Amino acid sequence: xxxxxxxxxxxxxxxxxxxxxxxxxxxxxxxxxxxxxxxxxxxxxxxxxxxxxxxxxxxxxxxxxxxxxxxxxxxxxxxxxxxxxxxxxxxxxxxxxxxxxxxxxxxxxxxxxxxxxxxxxxxxxxxxxxxxxxxxxxxxxxxxxxxxxxxxxxxxxxxxxxxxxxxxxxxxxxxxxxxxxxxxxxxxxxxxxxxxxxxxxxxxxxxxxxxxxxxxxxxxxxxxxxxxxxxxxxxxxxxxxxxxxxxxxxxxx
Numbered sequence: 001x002x003x004x005x006x007x008x009x010x011x012x013x014x015x016x017x018x019x020x021x022x023x024x025x026x027x028x029x030x031x032x033x034x035x036x037x038x039x040x041x042x043x044x045x046x047x048x049x050x051x052x053x054x055x056x057x058x059x060x061x062x063x064x065x066x067x068x069x070x071x072x073x074x075x076x077x078x079x080x081x082x083x084x085x086x087x088x089x090x091x092x093x094x095x096x097x098x099x100x101x102x103x104x105x106x107x108x109x110x111x112x113x114x115x116x117x118x119x120x121x122x123x124x125x126x127x128x129x130x131x132x133x134x135x136x137x138x139x140x141x142x143x144x145x146x147x148x149x150x151x152x153x154x155x156x157x158x159x160x161x162x163x164x165x166x167x168x169x170x171x172x173x174x175x176x177x178x179x180x181x182x183x184x185x186x187x188x189x190x191x192x193x194x195x196x197x198x199x200x201x202x203x204x205x206x207x208x209x210x211x212x213x214x215x216x217x218x219x220x221x222x223x224x225x226x227x228x229x230x231x232x233x234x235x236x237x238x239x240x241x242x243x244x245x246x247x248x249x250x251x252x253x
Contacts, residue, residue: 035144042242047171048169050137056162057161058162071102078114081108088107111137112146113134114135116132163216166251171240177202184229196225209225210223210224211227214246
């Protein structure tokens with residue numbers, strides 16, 4: 001009797017630690033960052049990686065919209081990302097009413113393509129802004145690193161950056177509706193996301209969803225959205241492409 005009671009206590013204690021570990025693991029897995037969730041959801045699709053895109057921007061208020069400050073931010077972003085000044089590098093400035101614009105384009109040492117744009121408005125009613133677009137064709141795993149580097153630089157200039165990320169992949173050949181639907185459902189399941197809106201066509205599936213584990217969200221018609229999934233067949237290439245973005249897909253698909 002004593003031995004049975006003792007074993008029961010050990011069993012209860014063992015189960016408690018198993019439950020605690022599971023809760024902690026799930027918390028770490030889903031709180032690893034918005035883009036970690038995006039990456040894990042993309043991996044669950046089984047698609048071949050094509051490229052990833054990070055787009056960060058911020059409006060500049062009247063107090064901070066000096067041309068010098070905008071150009072300084074653009075210069076710092078160029079340094080932070082390590083743009084190589086080779087034949088691919090360009091820097092152009094256009095002075096034209098009502099907007100002064102400076103655009104920097106180049107490639108980093110690790111192959112990422114970068115486009116930095118700083119626009120200063122001369123009119124008080126029109127906002128100045130700065131944006132950066134980074135395309136990586138090498139791997140998905142450094143999206144968080146790229147986003148964090150850019151966000152920290154924006155914050156160092158006391159700006160509030162808005163972030164949009166997208167991962168693009170593909171499957172060989174044409175997937176039928178059932179296959180595309182199964183892939184999108186697996187992605188939603190992996191991200192613990194709830195479907196908000198959807199479009200279904202012969203060669204296209206587009207889904208807007210919300211995951212409580214992704215902080216970056218927007219509101220559309222009173223509903224929160226922070227994940228976009230799209231699959232479309234490309235007959236010219238005989239490939240089915242997949243786009244997975246947060247909070248939305250901003251590129252044409």
